[in-house]
Amino acid sequence: MSNSWKRFINGESVESEVTPSIYRSWQRSLSFQVDHTLVSNQDILSTPLLSERRDAQESLIRAGEPVLPYIFSLLGSANYTILLGDNDGYIIEAIGDPPFMSKAQKVHLSAGADWREEVRGTNAIGTALRDNAPISVFGWEHFVKDNHFLACWAAPIQNNQGAPIGFLDISGEASPDRQKILSIVMMGANMIEKNLRLFELESQLKFYKEGFELASRLLRQGFLAIDRDGIITNINPLGAALLGRSPESIIGHLASDIFSSPKGWMLSGQSLDLRIKDPAGKAISSHLTRVVNDAGHSLGAVGTVQVTEETPLTSSTLWIGHSAPTQRTLERASKVAATHSSVLIHGESGTGKEIIARTIHQLSPRCKGPFVALNCASLSSTLVESELFGYVEGAFTGARRGGKPGKFELADKGTIFLDEIGDMPLNVQIALLRVIQEKEVSRVGDTKAIKVDVRVLAASHKDLSVLVASEKFRLDLFYRLKVVTLELPPLRERTEDIQDLVPYFIRKACASIGIPTLGIQPEVYAHLLAHPWPGNVRELENCIESMVALSDGPVITVADLPDEFRQPDTKTELEPQPLLDQQTKHAILYALTQTKGKIAPAAKLLGIGRNTLYRKIKELDIKL
Numbered sequence: 001m002s003n004s005w006k007r008f009i010n011g012e013s014v015e016s017e018v019t020p021s022i023y024r025s026w027q028r029s030l031s032f033q034v035d036h037t038l039v040s041n042q043d044i045l046s047t048p049l050l051s052e053r054r055d056a057q058e059s060l061i062r063a064g065e066p067v068l069p070y071i072f073s074l075l076g077s078a079n080y081t082i083l084l085g086d087n088d089g090y091i092i093e094a095i096g097d098p099p100f101m102s103k104a105q106k107v108h109l110s111a112g113a114d115w116r117e118e119v120r121g122t123n124a125i126g127t128a129l130r131d132n133a134p135i136s137v138f139g140w141e142h143f144v145k146d147n148h149f150l151a152c153w154a155a156p157i158q159n160n161q162g163a164p165i166g167f168l169d170i171s172g173e174a175s176p177d178r179q180k181i182l183s184i185v186m187m188g189a190n191m192i193e194k195n196l197r198l199f200e201l202e203s204q205l206k207f208y209k210e211g212f213e214l215a216s217r218l219l220r221q222g223f224l225a226i227d228r229d230g231i232i233t234n235i236n237p238l239g240a241a242l243l244g245r246s247p248e249s250i251i252g253h254l255a256s257d258i259f260s261s262p263k264g265w266m267l268s269g270q271s272l273d274l275r276i277k278d279p280a281g282k283a284i285s286s287h288l289t290r291v292v293n294d295a296g297h298s299l300g301a302v303g304t305v306q307v308t309e310e311t312p313l314t315s316s317t318l319w320i321g322h323s324a325p326t327q328r329t330l331e332r333a334s335k336v337a338a339t340h341s342s343v344l345i346h347g348e349s350g351t352g353k354e355i356i357a358r359t360i361h362q363l364s365p366r367c368k369g370p371f372v373a374l375n376c377a378s379l380s381s382t383l384v385e386s387e388l389f390g391y392v393e394g395a396f397t398g399a400r401r402g403g404k405p406g407k408f409e410l411a412d413k414g415t416i417f418l419d420e421i422g423d424m425p426l427n428v429q430i431a432l433l434r435v436i437q438e439k440e441v442s443r444v445g446d447t448k449a450i451k452v453d454v455r456v457l458a459a460s461h462k463d464l465s466v467l468v469a470s471e472k473f474r475l476d477l478f479y480r481l482k483v484v485t486l487e488l489p490p491l492r493e494r495t496e497d498i499q500d501l502v503p504y505f506i507r508k509a510c511a512s513i514g515i516p517t518l519g520i521q522p523e524v525y526a527h528l529l530a531h532p533w534p535g536n537v538r539e540l541e542n543c544i545e546s547m548v549a550l551s552d553g554p555v556i557t558v559a560d561l562p563d564e565f566r567q568p569d570t571k572t573e574l575e576p577q578p579l580l581d582q583q584t585k586h587a588i589l590y591a592l593t594q595t596k597g598k599i600a601p602a603a604k605l606l607g608i609g610r611n612t613l614y615r616k617i618k619e620l621d622i623k624l
Contacts, residue, residue: 002140002148009036021131022122022141028130029121029143036121039107039146043114045090050112054092060084060157060166061093063195068095071170071188075181081109083169084192089116089126091169100172107146109171120144124152125169132156132164134186136178151175153182155189160197168192222305222514224286226255238514239305259286304512319355320504321497325489329356336484337363342436344481345459347488350536353459354419356486361415366455369414372407377420385428386444389435395445408441408452415455421481422462422473433477456481491533491540498528499587501537503594505544506556518548519555522587522606522616527558527565555608585620588613597624 004017008026015023029036045053054061064084072082072095081096081104094101094111104110117126121143128135134155139148152171156164168189170181222239226232232250240247243258250258288303319330336343337360345353354373361371379387386395390406407416418424424432435441436456440449458481467473491497502520510517524547533539547560587606595601603613617624 005140018141021127021133021135022137025117025122025127025130026143028117032118032121034117034119034121034143036144039144040119041108043119044108045112045114047112050092053086053090057086057092057166059196059199060086060192063192063199064093064168067168067188067191067195068093070191071168071184072096074184075170075172080170080172082188083109083125083167083171085115085125085167085169087129087165087167089114089119089129089167091115091125104150104171107144107150109150120147123147124154124171125167128154128156128167128169129164132158132162134182134189136182138178139174149173151178153178153185155182155186157189157192157196165196166192222512223302224250224305225300225302226288227300230255232258233300235305243305319352319359320500321494322500323494323496325494326497329486329488330359332484332486333360334363336360336486338365339484340365340455341483342456342458342481343484343486344464345457345486345488346463347459347461348490348536349461350538351488351490352537353461353488354417356488357415357417357457357459360457361417361455364415364455366414370411371415371417372411373417373419374407375419377423381425381428384424385431388428389431389441389443391444392446395443403443403445406441406443408435408454409450411454412452413454415457418456418458420460420462421458422460422464422467426472426474429474429477433474433480436477436480491536495529498540499525501540502528502544505541506548508541509545509548513548515548516554518551519604519606521555521557521608522584523558524556524561525587526584527561531565584616585622588616588620588622592622592624 004014008014008018018026034040061084068082068084072080078097079100081094081101083091084093085091091109091111091113101110109115114120115123115125117123117130120126122137123142123144124135124137127137134153136151136153138151142148142150142152150171151174152169154167154169157166157168159165168185170185175181222236224232224235224239232253232255235243235247235250237247240250243250286303286305288301290301291299319326319333321327333356343357343360345356347353357373358371361367374387376384386404386406388406388408390404390409392403393401395403418432435452438449439453440451442449464473464478464482468475468478502525506520507517528540528543535542543562543565546562547556551557551560588602591602591606592598599610599613603610606613608616616622
């Protein structure tokens, strides 16, 4: 058959006599003007350049390190060399039988040589890389005559996208096991590819771990991560310290060994607050958010670890304040909690509509059932229906295998809270009305009805009666929802509550980052009371969280206030001195009440010295 090579070199047609891949490679070799009569001495790397190339391919060499000796052992005899190289066709690693390697050295089949087709014509290495496919090249199939003593098998090593990033080659003298050795070289290349993917995964895990640790350090919060099986895979030192343990003693253990958690929560699609079992002293909780992939399958959960106050549940546990508007709201919430009536909560953004809804739920006979919240404004019109009512497999493109329960199913025997219900599309309003009336739900894509026992609480910052008048909200649904109406006052109408809210938010912010509770200067209250609070309680909490994060000492001062609080308004000057004195007096009285009249603890809470406190008490004529 070597006559085919000779006739091709002489310009005759031999296409039918050789395999298509060899024939195409011969043609390319001619176009590259490769000299078929002698071995090229070009493109042999010097020792320093070979060292540089090897350094650049450190991962490839490391991935091939256990594979090359294993492949050589499978060959069962001498007269072979195993070669590993990069995508440029350079051999960077070689092992094998010394006598044969010495013979191969004469044609530069050794480390540092470039075996692209452009340099050496048809050969297993260059042709495998060119075609991105395994190939064997025997004897006269090599384009260069001096290589005709070789029998070579090569396979490309591919990345995740299937592009070649290197090669594995077995070269020897003529062998009868042509197909067997081709299978071996393909297997070896596959083993190297798997090793490279493992290295990549390890690098990604290291990146995520270091990012996790950096974020937790910068945010000064306890963090943990849980996999889909409920095993804690990571926890930062602060989170572990809050649990009174080391990270090493927590990682690898089930979250249920540490926290109380309902069975199957990881699959339910819910966020969840977990509490530590049998707490000693302060209670520790973790707010976890489930992480899912594009198909909606659970990957695990991530969340914070924080100290929470152990206080008995009352109507004021969640909605804080002593002002008359607050007390009226809490009184109405307590009364309505004992019923099964639907409640419509109205209030500006940030007034605490979900907190009141949770308070009603926790004070109700349904308190042991689930509380499921859905913000209707956060979802597109096409998603609201499937979130509320669930869907079956195949209901729409992208529907999760096995379907998904809706919020009503998840809230069975409990309470569903529909926030910003004024943004609900009209077609979904019709379906919601039917569910409330018939107490059963049908998943999207299904006709089967599922019985549900759910109390409905709804909220909006919009005036629903105006939406009804403009035909953007159904009148019948409006009356179904507003059996009882709760109007939440904005913070500017209950500024007395700021003195209750500020200490609570300070304790909460400090506990979340694991630092002792900070004091606060009385002068800070004057600035807080002068602010109009368009964002209501949520804005106040964010303000306190910012001050806690920026404070350099044990006491929050005026210097820690955000800029907009410290700069006088061009329209309204800061509180006049009599009102400033009044608010300082309120702050001192509050501190004395909290400490049962003890001067030293009150001064510490206020962030001032005892002598200063005594002086203020005298100046403001405070009776002890």
